[in-house]
Amino acid sequence: MAKKEGNTALKIIPLGGLHEIGKNTCVFEYEDEMILLDAGLAFPTDGMHGVNIVLPDMSYVRENRHKIKGMVVTHGHEDHIGGIAFHLKQFEIPVIHGPRLAMAMLEGKLEEAGVRDRTELKTVLPRDIVRIGKHFLVEYIRNTHSMADSFTVAIHTPIGVVIHTGDFKFDHTPVDGESFDLQRLAEHGEKGVLCLMSDSTNSEVPGFTPSERSVYPNLDRVFSQADGRLFVTTFASSVHRINIILQLAKKHRRTVSIVGRSMLNLIAHARNLGYIKCEDDLFQPLNSIRNLPDKDVLILTTGSQGEPMSALTRISNKQHPHIKIREGDTVVFSANPIPGNTIAVVNTIDRLMMQGAKVVYGRHQGIHVSGHGCQEDQKLMLALTRPKFFLPIHGEHRMLIKHSETAQKIGVPAENMVIINNGNIVELTTNSIKVAGKVESGIELVDTSGSGMVSDRVLQERQRMAEEGLVTIAAAIDWNGKLLAKPEIHVRGVVTTIERSLIQKRIKQRIEEILGMRWPEFFQQFD
Amino acid sequence: MAKKEGNTALKIIPLGGLHEIGKNTCVFEYEDEMILLDAGLAFPTDGMHGVNIVLPDMSYVRENRHKIKGMVVTHGHEDHIGGIAFHLKQFEIPVIHGPRLAMAMLEGKLEEAGVRDRTELKTVLPRDIVRIGKHFLVEYIRNTHSMADSFTVAIHTPIGVVIHTGDFKFDHTPVDGESFDLQRLAEHGEKGVLCLMSDSTNSEVPGFTPSERSVYPNLDRVFSQADGRLFVTTFASSVHRINIILQLAKKHRRTVSIVGRSMLNLIAHARNLGYIKCEDDLFQPLNSIRNLPDKDVLILTTGSQGEPMSALTRISNKQHPHIKIREGDTVVFSANPIPGNTIAVVNTIDRLMMQGAKVVYGRHQGIHVSGHGCQEDQKLMLALTRPKFFLPIHGEHRMLIKHSETAQKIGVPAENMVIINNGNIVELTTNSIKVAGKVESGIELVDTSGSGMVSDRVLQERQRMAEEGLVTIAAAIDWNGKLLAKPEIHVRGVVTTIERSLIQKRIKQRIEEILGMRWPEFFQQFD
C-alpha cells in the first residue's frame, strides 16, 4: 500500500503485555477497521486463589467486534496465543494469520475449546505479505527466538510502517538454520519506519544474549558425566533447546522418553513441520524404556518451573505413578526459574537430591540462555530500523523505562516515545505520538474448575477466609426468642487456643445471652 | 576444660535452620546437660494463610527442659534470636549469653512478650569464655557479618572442641574496624578441632564475598547523582550498611529521617553501644524534615523486601499517611530481594517509578553485598580450623551438599561429614560422626492474630476455602420434612456463571427435592 498522509490517526491499544510479562494482546485501529496482534494468557500470581488462567479484559474489542478484520500471530508461545480460544467464545475473528508452528498448536486449542468454526486459520511463510481489511498490509519478517518459526511484523498502514518486533533476540547461529531476516529490517530502516514497537523483556540486562547454540557444549559435558539415567527438563515450548537435547541424546546413544502432555504436543508439531529432525526410533514410551540399561535412558520432562502438577514435581514428591528417583540418576535443569517460581524450583531440586539424584542447575553451568534480546540486541534492532517513534512493549514498567533510555542513547528523541500501560490509546500520526485516553482494561480470571470468571469480590472473600477462617452458626429460634434446638456450629480454618467443643459451648451461651437481651429489637425488624 | 576421652557421645540436634534459611536453633547435649545455640524464627511461605511467624517444633526441648543449662547467642539477627521470647513461654532458660547488641535487642523483645523474668541475660566480649553447666565451656571469637557484634563460637566439650561459625564472611576491612579474630581460629586449628559446623548460605556461589566497604564508593556515586529527595532502603538489621548510609548522608549534607520501627530500634541500640557513630543533629523527625529543601533530605526506610506493611511499600501504594513520592525523588534499594520476595520488590520498584521516582536497584550497581561467605570464604574457614569432622549448617539441602563438596576439596574425608535435617540426632565421638535417630521436629505457625498456633488441619481448611469458596445453607425443617421457611443461603468465594439470586432459588428447589425423596431415610437417623 502506498504511504499517504492520512488525517486520521492510527490507534494502537495494547490490552495486555504491558506492565507485565504475559498475555500480550494488541489492537491496531484505523477509521472503521481493527486488527488484533497476538492474544496471550498469563498465569495467576499470589493471592489469586483458585485461579487457573489470567486473561485481559476484552470489553473494548467485544464492544467493537464489528470492526475486527482479522488477527496477526507472531509466534506460538502461550503469552501470545493462549487467549485466542477464550476470546472466540465472545466474538468471531474473520481470519487469523500466523506461522505454521503457531497455527498448528492454535488449531488444537480451538478444537478442544469447540470454537474452531469461529475463525479461519491461514499460515504464512517468511516475507509473506497479507492484506487485512482496507487499511492494513502485514509483512512477516523471520526473526530468532526460543520458539521456532517466530516473526517480527511490519504493518503497513495509511500513515506509514509500524514494526512490531514480536519476541526476539539476534541469534546469528540459529539451531534450525533459519536466520533473522536482517535485510528486510534494514530495508525498512532505509525507507523509513514510522514507529518501532519492541520487546523489552531483557532491557535491564547489559550485553548481547548468547546464541542458543552456546548451550550445546555445556549440555554435552553434563551428558557425558552422567552414568545412570538422565532426566532433562526445560520449557515445553523451547523448540531449539529440545532439538539440542535430542541431538545430544542421539550422540550419547540414549533412548528418549517424553513425559508431559505439553511437551509431547509441541514435539509432535515441530517434527511434523521439520523444525525438529530426528528418527522415530530415538523415542520409546516409558513402560518399554524401563527394560533398557540406566545409561541408555533419557527422560525429557516438563516441570522446569516447579509447576505443582508437572511430571518432574510429582517425581520429586514421590507421587509419580511410574517414575521413582534412585541413586545414580542425574537431573538437568536446562531453564532458569522465572521470578516467582524460584522457591518452587529450588524446593524441587532439594527433594530430588534428597532421593539420591545428582542435580545440575544454576546460572554458572551455561545450560540455559534467554530467548529475548538484551540491551545490545535492542540497540541493534533500533539501529537497523531507525524508527521515528518508539514504543517499548512486552515488559514490566521499569523494563519499559530502561528500554526507552536505551532508545534515547541510539538517538530517538525522548519526546518521540511514550511509556504506556494496558488500555492506553496511543494515537500515532505522521508527526506525533501521544496517549489519547484509555479504554476499559484489567484482568479476567478463569477459575480452576473452568466454570467461570473469578471476580474481585470472590477473590476478596477467598482471601479473607484464607486468612481468618470461618464460623457458621445455624440456629432455629421460636417467636419468643428461645432456641428450638442446640445450634449447629461449624468452624473451618479458625485458629484458637481453646478446644472446638468448648467453642461450640461458648457460642451457644453467647447466642442465648444475645437473644435474651436483644430479641425484642430483632423481632421488630421482622415485623 | 582439659580435653579428655569421653565414653559418652556428644549429641548435636538442630531443630531449625537446616533444609532452609531461617529459624536457626540447635541443641548440644552431653549426659544430663543440654545447651541451646540460637533460637530464631522464619517467615511464612506460600500457602501458609494467615500465618505471621514460623517457629521450630520445640517438643524435644520442652520434654527435656530440666536438662537445659543455658543458651548461647551468636548475633542479633531474627533468624537467630527471634524465637526466644516465644520459647520462654514454654520453658525457662537459666541463662542466655550473647553479644551486647544482640542482648540489647533481645531484652526489648522479652519485655514486650512479658517473659523478661524467665531467664538471665549476660553479655559477652570478644575472647570471653563462659562456663555453662559441668560440661560446656563456650569461647566467643569475633567474626565479620552484615550484623555488627557477631561471633563464631568454640564449644569446649568433654570429647573435644566443636566450632560453630555462626553467620560469617571474611571481611578484612570491616566498616566498624572490628576484625575477624583469625588468630584464635588458627590456634584452634593448630591444637585440633573435633568438628566444624559452618554457615552454608552462599555455598553455591564461587569466589569470595566482597567487603561491606566495597558498597561505599558505589552508593557515594548514586548519592551524588540525586538532585531531589533521597530515599534509601536496606535490611533494618544491616548495621554496617546503615553506618555507610549515615556517613554518606553527612558527606552529602543531607539530614536523615528514619522511617520504620525495626530500623529506629536497631539504630538506637547500635548508636548506644558505639557500633554506629554519628551526631544527634544528623537526624530529624519526618514532620520537621518537610521544611528542608529536597536536596538536603535523606529518608532511610524499611521495605527493601517489598514487605506489605513496610513504610516503603505503603509509600509505593500511595497509602503512607505522611510521605508521597514526587518527580525528582531518588529511591535506592541497597539490598537484593531474597528469593520469594522478588515479585513484591519489583512491583514496588515499578509503582515508585510510575509516580515519578528515579529508582536505583539491581545487581549491576554494586550497592549491595551479602553478609555470608561464598565458596572461597568457606574454604578459608575450613583451612584455618582444620576440623576432623564437618557438619554443614544454615542452608537448604543443596547448599549443604555443595558445602560438603567444598569441604572434601579441602581434604575432609567424605565419611567424616553428614548431611542432616532438622530433628536429626548427630552423635559425635572422638573418632566418629553419625546420625543416630531423630527427635520430633517440624514447624509451629503463629497466627497473624497472635492468638495461637495454626495447625495443619486449619491450613488445609483455609487452603480449600481459598481455592473453592464456601456455600452455607441453613434450613429449618419440620417433622414431616417440609421447609418451615425459605432456607438461608450464603455464598462466599464461589465462582459461577449464574447470578446469586438464581443460585439461591436452585438450591431451595434442590433441598425440597431431596427432602421429598429422602426424608424418611434422614428421619430414621434421628430416631
Ligand SMILES: [Zn+2]
Ligand atoms: Zn515468545
Ligand SMILES: [Zn+2]
Ligand atoms: Zn512473549
Ligand SMILES: [Zn+2]
Ligand atoms: Zn545473620
Ligand SMILES: [Zn+2]
Ligand atoms: Zn542467619
